[in-house]
Amino acid sequence: MHKINVHLLGHMSQCETQESSHDSKSKDFRQSDSYSVNETNHTKAPISSTGGTNNKTVPQTSEQETEKRIIRRSPWIDTSSSESNSIHHVVPIKTSDTCPKENTEESIIADLPLPDLPPEPPTELSDSFKELPPINYGQSNSSLGGIGDCNAYNAINSKKRSLEDNETEIKVSRDTWNTKNMRSLEPPRSKKRIHLIAAVKAVKSIKPIRTTLRYDEAITYNKDIKEKEKYIEAYHKEVNQLLKMKTWDTDKYYDRKEIDPKRVINSMFIFNRKRDGTHKARFVARGDIQHPDTYDSGMQSNTVHHYALMTSLSLALDNNYYITQLDISSAYLYADIKEELYIRPPPHLGMNDKLIRLKKSLYGLKQSGANWYETIKSYLIKQCGMEEVRGWSCVFKNSQVTICLFVDDMVLFSKNLNSNKRIIDKLKMQYDTKIINLGESDEEIQYDILGLEIKYQRGKYMKLGMENSLTEKIPKLNVPLNPKGRKLSAPGQPGLYIDQQELELEEDDYKMKVHEMQKLIGLASYVGYKFRFDLLYYINTLAQHILFPSKQVLDMTYELIQFIWNTRDKQLIWHKSKPVKPTNKLVVISDASYGNQPYYKSQIGNIYLLNGKVIGGKSTKASLTCTSTTEAEIHAISESVPLLNNLSYLIQELDKKPITKGLLTDSKSTISIIISNNEEKFRNRFFGTKAMRLRDEVSGNHLHVCYIETKKNIADVMTKPLPIKTFKLLTNKWIH
Incomplete structure (x- = not known):
């Protein structure tokens, strides 16, 4: 029997991440399809569903409630310089840019395909929220979007689809697959034991699909x-x-x-x-x-x-x-x-x-x-x-x-x-x-x-x-499509976990399933890279599991292919911009999901826009292990700056108009670090050098760094699975 002996992921305590604002953001997205805009009330407002920063509003709790939820805080970061700015306004970094200073904030976010959020009345904390169950320290599953137990919120007010609905919509189980494609009836010769983490680490690239004949x-x-x-x-x-x-x-x-x-x-x-x-x-x-x-x-x-x-x-x-x-x-x-x-x-x-x-x-x-x-x-x-x-x-x-x-x-x-x-x-x-x-x-x-x-x-x-291309190619993958004529509303479900228990498969069956994953993810990657940037998070996450073809992973992949099939008529929509002044505006919107990937890596995402039109996106696992939400956000921003500068040079070569460059993030603490000249904000040399380099890049390239509400941050689709309502809200202005 062939064995790959690799230890599974260590347990991640939920108490380590409940304080981090990014985790709060992730949980709120998963638990509810509604938002609250009462973010300035610091006494009665609920935990903000906007998330994304370390200085989000947190509800007042009693000493008894505090004892129930023991929180181990991450190292402190001073964010006082950002508190004076209203979270409903963009906060530009002061640079020696040649662009006019007045109305810079409005010009950066003008014409961007951001969602329109209806006003909502302030809400009180529900009694059920105050009676949260004890934290489960033994959680050891990794979800499609991360690691940790989010079911505490889901049990209260989640509008997530039920398991019955999921089974009705998808119906792409391995039993169906095996019925359509009869496997060999020969007795098994050998079995292969596959560990999740070993399989994820072994993925190097996606093999292309052979589309030619001999x-x-x-x-x-x-x-x-x-x-x-x-x-x-x-x-x-x-x-x-x-x-x-x-x-x-x-x-x-x-x-x-x-x-x-x-x-x-x-x-x-x-x-x-x-x-x-x-x-x-x-x-x-x-x-x-x-x-x-x-x-x-x-x-x-x-x-x-x-x-x-x-x-x-x-x-x-x-x-x-x-x-x-x-x-x-x-x-x-x-x-x-x-x-x-x-x-x-x-x-x-x-x-x-x-x-x-x-x-x-x-x-x-x-x-x-x-x-x-x-x-x-x-x-x-x-x-x-x-x-x-x-x-x-x-x-x-x-x-x-x-x-x-x-x-x-x-x-x-x-x-x-x-x-x-x-x-x-x-x-x-x-x-x-x-x-x-x-x-x-x-x-x-x-x-x-x-x-x-x-x-x-x-x-x-x-x-x-x-x-036309997808209508021709997807049926050739032999994936059961729309068994009962129902359409999926999102590419994946938040709160679903990939089981980390090792697989034990016959050698031939394992190779066949890996080959199947390569075909499906290969097609999905091609579509996502071309124009379906809203799918990049799901594609990137499933691509890491190509060598771990469990029934659950395959079903999630089928669900993604099913969603692509259902939305094959969707298009990336651009309209001619009508700027007040003859300038080009290049903007990157950045986001990060802290510690939600195997080995506690963070998922980072960036969306690039030229004159309000989405021209590209990237969703990837951070190469470094970040130790806080702010550090993950800084890593995401620093990853976006080189391409932003290269695109800026290309635009100026092709079109001689002046150019304004903007960088939007929903992390006020990150903006505070970039603006401030106080090195005491840096906890250690490594974090300090990363942040200082970002300061140099921002000031040296005349970038306007602005704050954007998390509820309007369209890069959020690059970092985690979202509820249907949130996913549609963040994408319906540029993909429809």
Whole structure:
């Protein structure tokens, strides 16, 4: 029996976290769908559901009640400098920014897609709250959103869905799965014992899903005659293109015995059906088994960063740009290859014992991507008058046009459509360039750009989604969808715990379930990375459990896929900004959930907005173990600043308008530390150096640090699972 002996997580006492305001925030979100706005009443107001700081309002308790709830406080942090500021107003840090000082607070938060909160009357503490049950020190389960027992609040006024509702909605149990896919009836040969923490620590990356077919699958043994004929047609088209581009030396064939084996590269045909329905064949080299001596490991194959594409799209909307989409056929084959390499001829030649020498960068070779990048980069700079933006590979610009390059796909942005046409004419002189969408209409135009289905009406709006793609891909995962026609209202339920008891599975069954998790989380990650930033917390948490495929973990994954299916028509909505002054506004909203991950790591989340439009998000486990809520918030903010500065540089390169940079957090104690010059606030050298660096970054980059109510902090969806009402409230203005 194969065993992995790793100790489970130590128990986390709830009393250690009840004092922390972030934990208070997390519990209040999980227990109730309502909020209280009476935050200035320090005697009768309930524990604030806004949370997120160390100086939130706490109800007065009697000595008897205090004895019932023994709280071990975290080291004290002075927050007196922030108490004088009303929590209903933003608190900007004083910097030497060149932007006008007046109305800076209002300008930072103006036009952000923050929720509208209805006013609510103040509420009294319920009698049931005063009779809280004793704290359970033996809690040892880790939830989808954290560690600890939150059931004390849930038992009082939680509106969480019942277990019966959950079973009715989801119905994706392993029994159903096994019924649809009959497993082997052979007796078990061996079993594998898996510990949760060992499995979480072993996760390094998510393997991509294989979406292609081999030659034998597409042609030799394909029983679909019509599809087989289309693949045969695609095969011959690819061979003709290879010959046209003079990919190999056709004058001489080499005997295998005469060539150094390490210079021989295996090759194969792969087949797939593109999103537009066309059948594609491609002859590729097996670069995965290529000898290290046959390529330069220092060369890089660059593609446009997703944030660069989203930034360019956002600026295009605000500046009424034309968007033109191009495709360069057989792009890699335009790049010569320097090394001496040989491949086996295609199957139809019937020369399995011979070799041919490569002359062009065949798809699949380690160096092909880098060779093509250097080729097209040189042409764009020398022949098209472009320059590459420093620090942002594959983003090229001149005074009139911006180009985003992703392998053989190009997206052009310009104020004047004729500027795009001039670039196209120059590209056609050297490359087989196909115009996918010129973008000349003033009506709504539909694009398919790098997997994003975009609807764009110049000067009005832009909508980004993946409905058609998801409608095609999700059913192929063989996940039971909508068994009774009911739809899920949230991607996950707060208060659910992942059981830490070790698994004991047959070796083959374990591998099959891990592979299944990789497929499901792989698709979810792709969708979340592209535009569904509201799902990133759930995706990140479940991705850590890929190697721990318990029934519960799989059911949670099914629930996430079910929610994506139910909301596949949702889009990321942008509207053209109408600023009072011609400036760009770049804002990051930050949040952290203290100690709610295995090994008491904190979950941090950031959402980036350009002129009020969400262009990206990140949810991840903090790399360092934070010792307080404030430290977790500081860590989250410090993680956001480098990307914020890089985006700021990119925006200024593409659009010469002045830029205002804002950083929003719901932690008043963090703002106090950033503003204050008192080093006594720092408990130790490590915490001090982290905070001092943040001070330097804020002042040196002219960042406006502002306070935002937790009830309006849309980054909260990045750090914990939320009740349905709260989840909808924080996302319905930018995802709908």
